[in-house]
């Protein structure tokens with residue numbers, strides 16, 4: 585997509601240097617969980633799969649081990665370097681692309697599956713919709729998009745209590761430090777689950793399922809309808 589002078593600068597923030605990469609180089613998205621997700625999504629040998637915002641490459645590498653032809657895409661060269669190391673350690677090939685949700689290169693109707701986990705919240709809402717429309721265009725008709733992100737599940741009924749409760753949960757259960765929770769709330773763009781659902785259906789996806797997990801995770805399975813099929 586042609587960048588214009590008003591185009592959102594995806595590289596303005598996180599994950600670009602190795603200091604931040606070390607924060608994202610987490611191993612809590614275990615390969616066991618990832619393998620189960622990819623099996624549930626029906627990944628087959630020869631499928632074209634993209635993981636956008638791939639981070640350290642756990643999912644991309646697992647998909648490649650299942651025989652898929654994988655594009656590991658991330659705005660951060662530091663994260664892609666980790667994904668490359670992971671791929672060579674596991675003796676599998678993935679194609680890395682240093683690009684973002686708004687700039688990854690694709691042939692229309694070419695992917696059998698696109699996955700994006702915990703990256704979409706880096707974009708403000710207007711740009712989330714632009715990114716989702718690009719993902720829709722890149723998928724083959726009938727193919728799936730699997731999205732996970734940090735989303736707000738309900739209206740806050742006490743902002744301080746709700747956010748502090750979330751901070752405590754993340755620090756206790758996900759080994760986050762306080763700074764990463766603070767910067768997520770202050771500087772990033774998580775939005776409401778219902779906003780995400782509306783964007784997904786407005787760009788043309790069929791919403792197969794939306795699952796919300798306490799206190800702030802949304803998992804969405806989407807399908808790009810075949811021509812003539814209702815979305």
Ligand SMILES: C[S@@+](CC[C@H](N)C(=O)[O-])C[C@H]1O[C@@H](n2cnc3c(N)ncnc32)[C@H](O)[C@@H]1O
Pocket residue numbers: 594598599600608613636637638639640657658659660663683684685686700701702703706707
């Ligand atoms: C929280 S990490 C998630 C990594 C991985 N998907 C996972 O679940 O472990 C967020 C990732 O999104 C990447 N990222 C941030 N903004 C992005 C953008 N606009 N397009 C693509 N990736 C982006 C960061 O570099 C980082 O690797």
